[in-house]
Amino acid sequence: MVRVTIWNENSHERRDERVAAIYPKGIHGAIASGIAQDGYSIRTATMNEPEHGLTDDVLRDTDVLIWWGHCDHEEVDDAIVDKIYARVLQGMGLIALHSSHYSKIFRKLMGTSCLLNWRVADEKERLWVVNPAHPIAQGVDRYFELEQEEMYGEFFDIPDPDELVFLSWFQGGEVFRSGCTFRRGQGKIFYFRPGHETYPTFHHPTVLRIISNGVRWAAPEPELKPISNFPGPAPALEPITNEHKKR
Amino acid sequence: MVRVTIWNENSHERRDERVAAIYPKGIHGAIASGIAQDGYSIRTATMNEPEHGLTDDVLRDTDVLIWWGHCDHEEVDDAIVDKIYARVLQGMGLIALHSSHYSKIFRKLMGTSCLLNWRVADEKERLWVVNPAHPIAQGVDRYFELEQEEMYGEFFDIPDPDELVFLSWFQGGEVFRSGCTFRRGQGKIFYFRPGHETYPTFHHPTVLRIISNGVRWAAPEPELKPISNFPGPAPALEPITNEHKKR
Amino acid sequence: MVRVTIWNENSHERRDERVAAIYPKGIHGAIASGIAQDGYSIRTATMNEPEHGLTDDVLRDTDVLIWWGHCDHEEVDDAIVDKIYARVLQGMGLIALHSSHYSKIFRKLMGTSCLLNWRVADEKERLWVVNPAHPIAQGVDRYFELEQEEMYGEFFDIPDPDELVFLSWFQGGEVFRSGCTFRRGQGKIFYFRPGHETYPTFHHPTVLRIISNGVRWAAPEPELKPISNFPGPAPALEPITNEHKKR
Amino acid sequence: MVRVTIWNENSHERRDERVAAIYPKGIHGAIASGIAQDGYSIRTATMNEPEHGLTDDVLRDTDVLIWWGHCDHEEVDDAIVDKIYARVLQGMGLIALHSSHYSKIFRKLMGTSCLLNWRVADEKERLWVVNPAHPIAQGVDRYFELEQEEMYGEFFDIPDPDELVFLSWFQGGEVFRSGCTFRRGQGKIFYFRPGHETYPTFHHPTVLRIISNGVRWAAPEPELKPISNFPGPAPALEPITNEHKKR
Structure with missing residues (x-):
């Protein structure tokens, strides 16, 4: 059973009616x-708990x-970020939602600024599937719509994704790479764009389906083992003849 | 004229005859x-100079x-690393040579551990071209050999390279992704494997040719401009009708 | 001097006022x-000439x-397509414009159906730069607009591009991967979306700039040599000991 | 239950003791x-059967x-190749083994010559894992060895793989991209290098494990639907105002 931890800053919910x-x-x-209902073992964690x-x-x-x-973002303890980073490289999956594009952990894994353009204007977003065979896109039609969302627009400063799954169209005229996968070490990362706190995006069935698909896709293989590089010099597997020394 | 700065730790040279x-x-x-002779404006910089x-x-x-x-690596000032990082994202090219795989700047740009296997055994390395049309591979035959080099072996913990240009064969039985390109922000990065300090690798004409090819490839486009994302909300380019509110 | 051949079906122009x-x-x-004015040696070729x-x-x-x-598309002689294909693999660049997504040569190089959605409705297209450091995007602002174009919408059945340079927003609600690069053999391929025959797209300065950028990017390296794989068995470069036979 | 069809030319087996x-x-x-034993529904098919x-x-x-x-390869009926090609684009997985690099179906899906260097010299091959978290690499240690195999060497004329899983080291001095994945349409393709007919490679447990991993990886998602692009013009999803006409 895949063990999922859902972390939330949980700040807007407590301050904004x-x-x-x-x-x-x-x-x-x-x-x-x-x-x-998707058969995961789920727990949640929030900022204000000990060690977040x-x-x-x-x-x-x-x-x-x-x-x-x-x-x-800046309130997240660097020591915790370093632990998450180590776990991702060891194989823990990470699903970074919406404004988490600028979280410490996502930026540390990307190696770029992760900046983008944005606007909150209650506008329509339409997400198009550009990789219909991808596990994360299963159950999604050619596109789906969110009647009101924050706009995120290009240029989005990320490395070229390993795979591009969704592209967004915004009513105000922008486009965005909204579903992107990356591998770092043994860990799989899925960035998914929608989810501004003032909209009911996380009640939308297709959004929830995609997050659940992402969990299944990002879960480490059952047999995954730690990377076993040698701590010191690696023994040679074949004879080294150093012919040049004999000349 | 492309302006090149060659940075070297310059530690082994001063301590080891x-x-x-x-x-x-x-x-x-x-x-x-x-x-x-390749028409660059070249300067050098080393660890012990002020601000390195x-x-x-x-x-x-x-x-x-x-x-x-x-x-x-650990002696390099984090503040300088942050400045280099910012310049790469703005468009400065970076060529990371050999043991620089574990430099602070390379790891920060990759988002992975950048660990690998290694062995110093005076063994032969043969570098194969796997992308013969790439600008960095120009002037290189199907392969070239270094009679003695340190071995670097897989698994090399990097993100999937944008482009793979060279693969190494080692006499002791390993292989390695020896020529890899990455883009981060507007900056182009080339990692090139050979160059252990106890071997004359940086006198080898093909190695020098590849480094020079790398300089030409990594140099920013003459017209490159800073990324101009909006600091605050981006103005809408199209009318936002908010039809949902009218229902 | 880069030698450019511009091929056009030249059918609409002769039949439609x-x-x-x-x-x-x-x-x-x-x-x-x-x-x-960009310093190329240019010739043109059209369908009705001998050998097109x-x-x-x-x-x-x-x-x-x-x-x-x-x-x-179907009128193009397969024998000519095969010759173009061979030349691309040898290093000739190819820039496939607009409806050429369904040309025999592009489909043969892609290995997919290259189908897409489309609509001719005099609608606005806005092309966004998603790789601002790319040579093909030089001189282009964050985006540019074409007031009237045909719509091409996802899903566009191509292999994942090596690089994604432009994304299109369409007034009617679709998005499209409008600037894509691919390498096949030693040849560089650039697919660029705009250019329906009933609109003045090929008089637009940014469109022309991008095509010219594409020519410079796709031109083979001056020193490019044919791939020199062995026609028969390759000689061994190292002694083969067949230790297993001695056991 | 995943339904697997194993196709074999079955020519060497009948002609060579x-x-x-x-x-x-x-x-x-x-x-x-x-x-x-891995829970698939398996059938086989060979060249000499009706419709292969x-x-x-x-x-x-x-x-x-x-x-x-x-x-x-040349004896395979083009009409059958076209049917396989259509099925791959619709979502059927394809595992191309060893000399199938030059099969009609693989070349048609790649869009390149798929040529390589080769040598039959009873030499040792060592396959290294370069993507240890990949489903296809599960159960494989850092590397595994085949005591005798045919050599395949670079340059291997394929498009850049979507993912690189294995690299081979050969005793005679070459390297090779031995485990490569590609997506074409909705179909997943895995190319796996080993398997010359005069060696017992397909009795090797790790080789069989990798093929079985490949089957699981390449199997289409249970809910995969055909791509539903419009046969004619796509209806607009948003009002098209044609403001330019009003000016």
Whole structure:
């Protein structure tokens, strides 16, 4: 059973009545409910818990970490970020949602600024599938629509994704690479764009389906082993003749 | 004229007579001499200079930075690393040589551990071209040989390269992705494997040719402009009708 | 000097007055005029010439072939397609424009159906740069607009591009991967979406700039040599000991 | 249950006693036995059956096609190749083994010559894992060895693989991209290098494990639907205002 930890900054929900009305159990709670029927072992964690709820035990027992952060990226403890980073390289999957494009952990894994253009104008977003055979796109039609979302526009400063799954069209005139996969070490990463806190995006069935697909895709292979590079010099596997020395 | 800065830790040369005998002007000096005829404006910089020789002025006036480091990676000032990182994202090319796979700047740009297997056993390396049309492979035959080199073996923990140009065969039985390109922001990065300090690799004409090809490839386009994302909300380019509100 | 051959089906121009009014010298003539000042050696070729104007001599002397075809794809002689294919694998660049997505040569190089969605509705297209450091994007701002174009929409059945340079936004609600590069053999291929025959797209300065950038990018390296694989068994470069036979 | 069809030219086995001694049930039979315990529905097909054993019914009921061909590539009926090609684009997985690099179907899907260097000299091959988290590499250690194999060496004329999983080291001095994945349409393709007919490669447990991993990886998603592009013009999803006409 895939073990999922859903991490949420959980800041807007506590400070903004509009957000609390949309997400009474928090964004993390909405996602947890939304993928509850898919057979995962789910826990949640939030910023204000000790160690942000991401203790060594929790991270060790997490196969896929879902991340939502926005206004408090800088409040996340660097030591925790380093632990998450190490776990991703060891094989833990990571699903970075929406404004998590600018989280410490995502930027550290990308090696770029991860900046983009944005606008909150209650506009329509239409997400198009550009890789229909990808596991993450299963159950999604040619496209789906979110009637109101924040706009994210190019140029999005990320490395070229390993795979591009979704592209967004925005009513205000922009486009965006909205579903991108990356591999870092043994860990699989899925960035998924939608999910501004003032819209009910995480109640949308297709959004939840895609997140659940992402969990299954990002989960480490059952037999995955740590990388076993030698700590010192590697023994030669074949005789080394050093012919040049004999000349 | 492309402006090249060749940075070298310059530590082995000053402490080890064998290395000094091979590189009396330092590894940086050998590379500078080796590409001197190719029409670049070349300067060098080393660890022990103030700000490691990489002042704001030097970095601003550098189109391509060549980097060689090994035993003193941790001595490189984080503030300088951050400046180099910013310049790469703005468009400065970076050529990371050999043991620079584990330099702070390369790891920061990759987002992975960049660990690998290694062995110093005076063994033969044969580098094969797997992308013969690539600008970096021009002037190189199907393969070339280095009679003695350090071995670097897989698994090399890097993101999938954007382009793979060279693969190495080692006498002791390993293989390695020896010529890899990556784009980060507007900057082009070329990792090139050979160049252990106890071997005359940086006097080898094909190695020098490849480094020079790399400089030409990694140099920013003459018209390159800074990325101009909006600092705040981006204005809409099309009318946003918010039809949903009218229902 | 890069030698460019601009091939055009040249069918709409001869049969449709509206098209002839926009392109009195043909689409090939418009492109030739539009990049004339960029220092290339330019010739044109059209369907109705003997061998479609693409004789062995012409193909041998072409560094970059620009292709525009639409309603008469099936009329192109397979033998000529095979010659173009061989030349691309040897290093000739290919720029496939607009409806050439369904040309025999492009489909043969892609290995997919190259089908897409389309609509001719005089709608606005906005092309966004998603790889601002790419040579093909130089001189282009964050985006540019074509007031009227045909729509091409996803899913576009191509292999994952090596590089994605432009994405299109369409007024009618679609998005498209509009600037894509591919390498096949030693040849570089650039697919560029705009250019429906009933619109003045090939008079637009940014479109012409991008095509010219594409020519420079796709031109083979001056020193490029044919691939020199052995016709029969390759001689061993190292002793083969067959230790297993001695056991 | 994934439905696998193993296709074999089955020519060497019938004409060469040495090969028949190694593969008394044919290469197809060896592979079928070797993956029999992994829970697939397996059938085999060979060249001399009507329609090469690949009738419309068989292809429709195949999720993953494994292909081994060598001396009789040209004997494969183009009409059958076209049907396989269509099925791959619709989502059927394809595993191309060894000399199938030059099969009609693989070349048609790649869009390149697929040529390489080769040598039959009973030499050792060592395959290194360069993507240890990949599903196809599960159960494989850092490397594995085949004591005798044919050599395949670079330059291998394929498009850049979507993913590189294995690299080979050969005793005679060459390297090779031995495990490569590609997506074409909705179909996943895995090329795997080893498997010369005069060696017992298809009895090697790691080789069989990798082929079985490949089957699981290449199998289409259970919910995969045909691509539903419009046959004619696509209806607009948003109002098209044609503002330019009003000016």
